[in-house]
Amino acid sequence: MPDTERNGRDYVVSKPVARRATDPNLRTGAEFRESLRDGRHVIANGRDVADVTAEPTLSRGIDQVARYFDAQHDPATRDLLTTIEPDTGERISTAWLVPRSIEDLWRYDAMIKCSTSLSFGVFGRPPDYGPVKAISFVAWNHLVRKQEPEALDKIMNFLRVGQRNNLTSADVIIDVQTDRKTPVAQRAARLRVVEERKDGIVISGAKAGNSVLAQGNIGTISMPPPVPGMPEECMIWAAVPANAPGMTLLLREATTNGAEAREDHPIDADGEEADGLLIFDRVFIPWDYVFSYKNKTTADIYNILGQFAFWKIATRLSYRAEIFAGVAQMIVDALGTDQIPAVRALVSEVIHYAATLRGMMTAAVARAKPTESGVMLPDHVFVTAGRLHSIEAYPRIMQILRELSGQGLIGRVPQATWDRPDIGPLLDEYLPGHKLDARDKNRLFNLVWDMSCSPSAMRLALFENINATPAPALREELYRVYDRGPAMAAIRKRAGIA
Numbered sequence: 008m009p010d011t012e013r014n015g016r017d018y019v020v021s022k023p024v025a026r027r028a029t030d031p032n033l034r035t036g037a038e039f040r041e042s043l044r045d046g047r048h049v050i051a052n053g054r055d056v057a058d059v060t061a062e063p064t065l066s067r068g069i070d071q072v073a074r075y076f077d078a079q080h081d082p083a084t085r086d087l088l089t090t091i092e093p094d095t096g097e098r099i100s101t102a103w104l105v106p107r108s109i110e111d112l113w114r115y116d117a118m119i120k121c122s123t124s125l126s127f128g129v130f131g132r133p134p135d136y137g138p139v140k141a142i143s144f145v146a147w148n149h150l151v152r153k154q155e156p157e158a159l160d161k162i163m164n165f166l167r168v169g170q171r172n173n174l175t176s177a178d179v180i181i182d183v184q185t186d187r188k189t190p191v192a193q194r195a196a197r198l199r200v201v202e203e204r205k206d207g208i209v210i211s212g213a214k215a216g217n218s219v220l221a222q223g224n225i226g227t228i229s230m231p232p233p234v235p236g237m238p239e240e241c242m243i244w245a246a247v248p249a250n251a252p253g254m255t256l257l258l259r260e261a262t263t264n265g266a267e268a269r270e271d272h273p274i275d276a277d278g279e280e281a282d283g284l285l286i287f288d289r290v291f292i293p294w295d296y297v298f299s300y301k302n303k304t305t306a307d308i309y310n311i312l313g314q315f316a317f318w319k320i321a322t323r324l325s326y327r328a329e330i331f332a333g334v335a336q337m338i339v340d341a342l343g344t345d346q347i348p349a350v351r352a353l354v355s356e357v358i359h360y361a362a363t364l365r366g367m368m369t370a371a372v373a374r375a376k377p378t379e380s381g382v383m384l385p386d387h388v389f390v391t392a393g394r395l396h397s398i399e400a401y402p403r404i405m406q407i408l409r410e411l412s413g414q415g416l417i418g419r420v421p422q423a424t425w426d427r428p429d430i431g432p433l434l435d436e437y438l439p440g441h442k443l444d445a446r447d448k449n450r451l452f453n454l455v456w457d458m459s460c461s462p463s464a465m466r467l468a469l470f471e472n473i474n475a476t477p478a479p480a481l482r483e484e485l486y487r488v489y490d491r492g493p494a495m496a497a498i499r500k501r502a503g504i505a
């Protein structure tokens with residue numbers, strides 16, 4: 008097995024954190040923040056960002072991720088977010104555990120429930136998401152190893168480094184949008200190896216999305232859904248640190264400004280997950296972190312290697328859905344509209360969304376089976392059906408929250424106005440809700456705004472809709488994997504069809 012840590016400095020650990028005396032694999036929020044001050048090249052609105060932790064549109068999101076790491080030490084959440092690694096007996100982030108049993112998958116489920124309740128699930132790539140690609144690689148090693156027998160050693164080393172440093176990883180998968188009719192080999196931005204060296208590869212090109220990379224430690228590069236004519240120098244699975252020389256992250260326009268008052272914006276005041284266009288200009292990656300290269304099998308199995316990611320995404324959304332149901336109820340309770348049958352029916356739609364999604368995710372774990380390489384894998388049919396359901400109904404659920412709120416969403420009064428002695432008392436008197444004072448009712452609609460109307464809510468809706476494949480592709484996948492065979496045999500028999 009490679010020992011890339013032997014010199015005390017690892018390629019993917021851009022800024023090592025001193026290992027703690029107790030629980031050396033965990034780190035605090037402050038230590039996480041420090042790990043991001045690593046000289047990475049990030050550009051925001053035309054400006055080089057010297058320190059992402061001091062950049063207003065990034066720092067509150069970083070603080071939110073930092074709270075996740077602090078929660079790993081908090082007795083109330085520690086056992087939900089961390090676990091004992093069976094081989095070493097050391098405590099690690101549960102996210103870096105390779106699940107070998109259904110019990111391990113339930114551990115994951117509890118972790119995602121906890122992290123979603125901490126952040127309201129607004130980060131699609133929370134710290135507990137990133138290791139999915141590495142774990143998938145172990146799960147499907149029996150496919151990868153036919154061409155690359157050394158891949159497992161490399162990925163196990165990556166997992167060990169990830170565990171020991173509690174790294175956060177962004178998904179670096181999707182190609183940038185250019186003319187889809189241009190043959191893939193001729194697309195200039197296609198990430199490709201431009202030089203093979205004795206010690207590693209040199210890559211150039213670009214990738215889209217890259218959510219959380221500016222606010223995290225590393226990116227895991229993997230292949231997008233297969234397209235015909237993919238040149239073999241583009242078939243790359245690898246890991247890079249966020250500060251890799253030659254790598255530049257161009258941030259999209261921010262949807263929060265880093266100065267929102269907490270009372271006015273209970274969700275947006277915690278910042279946002281940043282996306283960006285990632286440019287590679289001759290970026291070197293040592294062979295130890297090139298997990299797969301020129302392997303046609305690996306390049307062709309996006310839907311197989313993505314299965315842990317798809318499951319985690321749908322599980323997070325199932326717990327967000329429970330929050331939506333709670334919010335819907337609080338709106339109608341606050342307005343005293345809960346006795347109106349048509350209103351109750353709308354709340355029921357949200358409950359239906361949440362209960363169906365949770366049911367699918369529960370079934371996905373209950374019906375999990377080990378892969379040939381011995382990793383426990385949630386049921387792909389339930390995961391795919393769950394994801395499709397979560398995506399299709401999401402716009403409707405957001406619309407229901409807005410519908411139930413009526414004028415509440417635009418009747419919100421900013422904290423600074425409410426604090427005026429000539430205005431506040433009048434608002435207190437004029438605007439109370441049902442068993443809820445006026446200011447708390449205002450707070451509730453501030454939250455509903457951030458959840459269903461604000462620019463960051465729209466960005467999150469885009470994310471939920473399209474990250475890790477959009478609905479049309481999910482329908483195609485469901486068509487491919489759902490077994491209709493037994494039902495068709497029964498129908499043939501009953502109808503007398505030979």
Ligand SMILES: Cc1cc2nc3c(=O)[nH]c(=O)nc-3n(C[C@H](O)[C@H](O)[C@H](O)COP(=O)(O)OP(=O)(O)OC[C@H]3O[C@@H](n4cnc5c(N)ncnc54)[C@H](O)[C@@H]3O)c2cc1C
Nearest residue numbers: 178179180181215216217218469470474475476477479480
């Ligand atoms: C907020 C946000 C965050 C993101 N974060 C990440 C990230 O962290 N990492 C990452 O790698 N990517 C990320 N993405 C990119 C995302 O994965 C892609 O947008 C998505 O996979 C669709 O690919 P595309 O945009 O290239 O669509 P295109 O290929 O440009 O196609 C446009 C549309 O055409 C339809 N379509 C095209 N081809 C097919 C097909 N074969 N089958 C069915 N329908 C099709 C779909 O409706 C698709 O949305 C992010 C996107 C958003 C919006």
